[in-house]
Amino acid sequence: MKKLIATLIVAAFAAASTIPVTAADEKPADKKEAPARAIPFRGKIAAVDKQAKTIKIGERTFHITADSKITKAGKVATLDDATVGEEVGGQYREGADKKLNVVSLRIGPRPDAPAK
Numbered sequence: 189m190k191k192l193i194a195t196l197i198v199a200a201f202a203a204a205s206t207i208p209v210t211a212a213d214e215k216p217a218d219k220k221e222a223p224a225r226a227i228p229f230r231g232k233i234a235a236v237d238k239q240a241k242t243i244k245i246g247e248r249t250f251h252i253t254a255d256s257k258i259t260k261a262g263k264v265a266t267l268d269d270a271t272v273g274e275e276v277g278g279q280y281r282e283g284a285d286k287k288l289n290v291v292s293l294r295i296g297p298r299p300d301a302p303a304k
Contacts, residue, residue, distance in 0.1 A: 226291045230277035230298075236270050243270060243293075250280055250288045260295040270295050 235244040241252040252258070258265045270276070270293075278293040 224281045226279035226281055228277070228279050230275075233270055233272050233274050233276055236267070236272060238267055241267060243267075243276070243290075245276065248288060250290050250293075251283075252293070253289050256290040257292045258290075258295065259293070262299065265295055 229245065229248070229250070231245040233243055233245060237243075242249050243252070244250075252267050258267065258269070260269050274295060275297050276293060276295050277298060279291045280288045281291055283289045
């Protein structure tokens with residue numbers, strides 16, 4: 189009886205050790221990597237560099253890309269509409285090059301919340 193139990197345990201261990209195991213950080217080749225989640229920011233503009241297409245808020249420098257959506261007073265705007273000292277808010281994503289790329293930028297104060 190003991191030999192039978194020992195044989196079954198060895199067989200179960202051998203069967204379990206042949207199951208293919210993949211590392212948790214490996215991703216299947218057919219899945220595309222999802223873009224990083226956008227991170228909110230807000231503050232006052234400390235500097236605007238129209239040639240480099242950047243704005244500085246506090247100690248952070250944000251890069252305006254071709255995909256950045258800029259609004260002012262609820263209307264489409266451009267980087268030319270941004271001025272130093274103006275209140276802004278928006279969202280950014282950190283690029284592969286560690287740049288803070290703006291996804292959306294709202295120039296001016298936050299709009300009033302709708303009445304509930």
